[in-house]
Amino acid sequence: MSEQAIKHPGLNLGPAHGKDDEAAGTVMFGFWVFLMSDAILFAMVFATYVTSLHATAGGPGPRDLYDIKSVFIETMLLLASSFTFGMASLALKYKHRKARLIGWMVVTLVLGVAFLGFELHDFSSMFVKGGVPSRSGFLSAFFDLVPLHGLHVTAGGIWLICLVGQIVRYGLDTKTKLGIMRLALFWHFLDIVWIAIFSVVYLAGLT
Amino acid sequence: MNIVDPPLGRLQWSSLPFWDMLQHPTKGNIINGLIATGAASLVVIGAIALVVLLTKYKLWRPLWSNWLTSPDHKKIGIMYVVIALVMLARALIEAVLMRGQQAFGLGGGFLSPEHFAQLFSTHGTIMIFFMAMPFLTGVINYVMPMQIGARDVSFPVLNSISLGLTAAGAALVMVSLVIGKFSTGGWFGYPPYTEANFSPGVGPDYWIWALSLAGLGSTLTGINFAVTIYKERAPGMQWMRMPLFTWTALCTAIIMIFAMPPLTVATAQLALDRYLGFHYFTNALGGNMMNFANLFWLFGHPEVYILILPAFGVYSETISTFSGKALFGYRSLVMATMAIALLSFTVWLHHFFTMGQNANINAVFGIASMLIGIPTGVKIYDWMWTMFRGRVRFTVPMVYALGFIVLFVLGGMSGILLANPTIDYQVHNTVFLVAHFHNVAVPGVLFGMLSAYHFWFPKAFGFRLNERWGMISALCWIFGFVGAFFPLYALGIMGLPRRTVAYTEARYVPLEWMAFLGALLILVALLALLWQLWLSIRDRADNRVFVGDPWAGRSLEWANSAPPPEYNFAVIPQIESRDAFTAAKEQGRAYLRPDTYVDIELPKNSAMGPAIAAISFALAFGLVWHIWWLVILCFLAAIASMIIRGFARDTRRIVSAQQVRQEHHRWIDAVDQATAISRADECTSVNVGLARQEADGVVP
Numbered sequence: 001m002s003e004q005a006i007k008h009p010g011l012n013l014g015p016a017h018g019k020d021d022e023a024a025g026t027v028m029f030g031f032w033v034f035l036m037s038d039a040i041l042f043a044m045v046f047a048t049y050v051t052s053l054h055a056t057a058g059g060p061g062p063r064d065l066y067d068i069k070s071v072f073i074e075t076m077l078l079l080a081s082s083f084t085f086g087m088a089s090l091a092l093k094y095k096h097r098k099a100r101l102i103g104w105m106v107v108t109l110v111l112g113v114a115f116l117g118f119e120l121h122d123f124s125s126m127f128v129k130g131g132v133p134s135r136s137g138f139l140s141a142f143f144d145l146v147p148l149h150g151l152h153v154t155a156g157g158i159w160l161i162c163l164v165g166q167i168v169r170y171g172l173d174t175k176t177k178l179g180i181m182r183l184a185l186f187w188h189f190l191d192i193v194w195i196a197i198f199s200v201v202y203l204a205g206l207t
Numbered sequence: 208m209n210i211v212d213p214p215l216g217r218l219q220w221s222s223l224p225f226w227d228m229l230q231h232p233t234k235g236n237i238i239n240g241l242i243a244t245g246a247a248s249l250v251v252i253g254a255i256a257l258v259v260l261l262t263k264y265k266l267w268r269p270l271w272s273n274w275l276t277s278p279d280h281k282k283i284g285i286m287y288v289v290i291a292l293v294m295l296a297r298a299l300i301e302a303v304l305m306r307g308q309q310a311f312g313l314g315g316g317f318l319s320p321e322h323f324a325q326l327f328s329t330h331g332t333i334m335i336f337f338m339a340m341p342f343l344t345g346v347i348n349y350v351m352p353m354q355i356g357a358r359d360v361s362f363p364v365l366n367s368i369s370l371g372l373t374a375a376g377a378a379l380v381m382v383s384l385v386i387g388k389f390s391t392g393g394w395f396g397y398p399p400y401t402e403a404n405f406s407p408g409v410g411p412d413y414w415i416w417a418l419s420l421a422g423l424g425s426t427l428t429g430i431n432f433a434v435t436i437y438k439e440r441a442p443g444m445q446w447m448r449m450p451l452f453t454w455t456a457l458c459t460a461i462i463m464i465f466a467m468p469p470l471t472v473a474t475a476q477l478a479l480d481r482y483l484g485f486h487y488f489t490n491a492l493g494g495n496m497m498n499f500a501n502l503f504w505l506f507g508h509p510e511v512y513i514l515i516l517p518a519f520g521v522y523s524e525t526i527s528t529f530s531g532k533a534l535f536g537y538r539s540l541v542m543a544t545m546a547i548a549l550l551s552f553t554v555w556l557h558h559f560f561t562m563g564q565n566a567n568i569n570a571v572f573g574i575a576s577m578l579i580g581i582p583t584g585v586k587i588y589d590w591m592w593t594m595f596r597g598r599v600r601f602t603v604p605m606v607y608a609l610g611f612i613v614l615f616v617l618g619g620m621s622g623i624l625l626a627n628p629t630i631d632y633q634v635h636n637t638v639f640l641v642a643h644f645h646n647v648a649v650p651g652v653l654f655g656m657l658s659a660y661h662f663w664f665p666k667a668f669g670f671r672l673n674e675r676w677g678m679i680s681a682l683c684w685i686f687g688f689v690g691a692f693f694p695l696y697a698l699g700i701m702g703l704p705r706r707t708v709a710y711t712e713a714r715y716v717p718l719e720w721m722a723f724l725g726a727l728l729i730l731v732a733l734l735a736l737l738w739q740l741w742l743s744i745r746d747r748a749d750n751r752v753f754v755g756d757p758w759a760g761r762s763l764e765w766a767n768s769a770p771p772p773e774y775n776f777a778v779i780p781q782i783e784s785r786d787a788f789t790a791a792k793e794q795g796r797a798y799l800r801p802d803t804y805v806d807i808e809l810p811k812n813s814a815m816g817p818a819i820a821a822i823s824f825a826l827a828f829g830l831v832w833h834i835w836w837l838v839i840l841c842f843l844a845a846i847a848s849m850i851i852r853g854f855a856r857d858t859r860r861i862v863s864a865q866q867v868r869q870e871h872h873r874w875i876d877a878v879d880q881a882t883a884i885s886r887a888d889e890c891t892s893v894n895v896g897l898a899r900q901e902a903d904g905v906v907p
Binding site: 030166 | 361362426429430431433434437438439464465467468469471472476479480483484485486487489491492493494495498502505846850853854856
């Protein structure tokens with residue numbers, strides 16, 4: 001088996017990138033490990049949510065507060081953004097024009113911001129209906145889990161802007177390439193977490 | 208909300224430790240006020256003295272460029288250990304105060320209940336998070352990369368940032384002595400007691416943010432260590448050739464990665480309860496404090512193994528080295544370490560057997576807890592077989608290891624007792640439990656770290672520690688421990704609850720006094736340790752071991768000079784077997800001059816570590832005292848610093864082949880001039896760090 005064949009997906013850029021491909025090994029592995037730790041963080045918050053599901057203390061519950069249409073749009077936006085980031089990753093890997101790479105990244109950012117806009121709108125309409133975090137254990141748990149994901153997306157958005165800045169400033173050097181690869185992983189990871197949120201929080205809450 | 212009014216949040220004159228004493232000068236207030244003010248003065252005077260000394264000897268620049276901004280894992284490791292030793296001194300003095308209070312505690316004593324509660328809360332918090340954790344992180348940082356033949360950890364600047372976060376947390380706990388009061392909720396800060404309506408002061412906030420910073424630092428450290436061991440091993444360093452200390456470091460790192468997030472979640476949720484009126488753990492509106500208990504111990508139990516595994520690794524190294532034999536049952540020790548790491552996640556519920564779950568659940572967790580005794584027992588036998596027919600030398604690290612074996616087995620036995628829920632119900636919340644966990648934590652973790660300190664000090668600083676005072680200190684630790692904690696087993700069975708400031712049973716008094724005297728002996732041990740350090744520095748010229756192998760070491764951290772060059776190895780070693788350095792010495796390839804040297808690339812210094820330390824400390828301080836403008840400012844500064852770091856490019860520097868050759872030749876010249884010594888002379892000044900080769904385990 002050749003050296004290249006045993007490299008795991010998500011850890012490499014392909015042999016065409018030479019030294020950058022070698023550098024990716026350690027850095028990407030480190031980021032996978034970080035994501036593992038972050039996944040535990042989310043798991044704990046999910047556990048809090050599930051155990052607090054019935055702790056509404058007489059306040060509004062899932063059926064009173066969730067708006068599945070809006071959440072569905074958010075889901076589509078986020079899934080689409082994962083796809084566009086995938087296109088950005090391909091543009092990086094196959095050395096397409098820099099403009100194309102930046103283009104896909106900007107589209108991803110726009111989709112992410114739209115997602116956050118819808119999410120904030122959801123929160124504010126929940127607030128209007130009396131669904132504030134200090135109302136009950138259930139709402140506390142909700143506002144731990146869903147905004148934690150939102151904060152991650154926000155951080156990812158800021159990171160994305162910085163990376164575009166680095167591409168403009170330095171071009172595609174090793175550090176920028178590795179940054180884009182890590183953000184890609186992070187972005188897809190958040191997508192997976194969102195699917196869990198959509199299923200556990202929204203779908204299960206409304207059935 | 209106005210973010211600048213009041214400008215200092217809830218910080219007021221009454222936050223100072225002597226305020227109560229001046230406003231309400233009753234006898235009790237004066238005693239407590241004097242103790243608190245004395246402690247605060249020690250912190251302030253210590254800080255001022257440090258600043259004065261640094262200024263007087265013009266050490267600010269060297270401190271900044273050689274230490275604080277250094278990404279060198281060896282320097283970071285040393286700084287971790289310095290933090291640990293400072294915090295050890297404080298928490299140990301607190302322990303002596305508590306034992307003193309209990310000795311006089313029949314119907315009163317001299318401390319107020321609140322002061323006593325602060326003492327046990329800070330003592331526990333410091334010993335776990337700011338003594339044991341930095342100590343083991345420091346030792347792993349120093350030793351592990353060299354044991355696997357690497358130049359540094361995988362992410363050197365991240366390493367420096369982890370140190371900064373830990374240091375900020377430690378500083379926060381120290382500041383709580385001077386400004387305001389620390390939590391009275393114990394080291395695990397159970398709500399609802401620590402919620403805002405029962406503990407409205409700043410205490411739990413200090414606790415929350417100190418733990419959050421330390422926890423974040425440890426998560427990053429865990430990632431760094433694990434990736435380093437996976438990715439940076441020298442050619443030929445296969446898994447089953449790694450020194451056992453590296454194995455334990457790996458297991459500890461993996462536990463850190465998985466066990467720290469629950470702590471982060473628990474403290475963050477408690478903070479949201481306290482700051483924004485959420486209801487995670489409150490009594491009313493659907494809060495559930497059992498979630499806290501589960502989250503905390505889901506971290507807290509694996510944490511116990513984060514602490515003990517590296518100590519097991521240290522004992523494996525010291526026992527094997529000072530018995531002059533390869534480790535017995537290497538494979539079983541590796542398996543046992545892995546088994547313990549796995550089991551550590553399956554027993555958290557035994558911390559609250561009495562909190563109302565059904566008997567079957569208790570039974571499952573009780574059995575799981577007892578199972579941990581099996582791999583631990585395997586280890587104990589392996590260490591004893593390692594000594595068997597070895598040529599055992601009673602050096603200081605070995606004395607700690609022997610004290611550990613005897614005492615830790617007893618502590619483990621009391622743990623097996625407590626793992627049985629029916630027995631746990633009887634002694635729950637008594638000092639029997641206190642005796643048990645100190646019995647595993649002190650002879651286990653602390654003796655392990657002190658053993659490591661004596662073992663690797665000559666490597667780190669180039670001279671041996673004073674043997675005589677080391678021995679005095681070790682014996683005082685061992686017998687002081689026995690005196691201080693064995694009485695607590697009896698007191699616990701007699702019914703003395705833990706954390707009580709005073710009691711009414713006269714029959715407790717003799718045992719309490721015995722425990723107090725034991726605690727004083729431990730204080731003597733600490734003083735002996737400091738005295739030893741002073742003597743060793745004074746006499747360092749007589750005890751130099753520049754050649755680098757003072758103990759006939761077996762693994763690669765001994766295969767370079769003492770102190771080692773910043774790049775660790777002039778040429779990355781090629782590993783062909785276990786105990787790589789012993790093999791190299793036997794085959795006569797330990798001290799060779801290679802034909803060619805190459806340039807070595809190292810990370811440049813970075814101000815990220817100290818910057819994050821300062822920013823996160825100020826952020827946490829602002830949060831504790833509700834100084835919102837400071838919070839916002841520091842939050843933005845933290846983000847900005849990370850963005851700026853992202854744009855940094857010129858982050859590597861080159862050590863020229865010429866310089867490497869020069870330094871390496873200087874060392875090999877020293878090796879050539881040195882006389883190899885036998886093990887009988889290793890604690891005398893003829894030991895310059897070159898060991899005469901002797902066959903394994905020969906009885907003379």
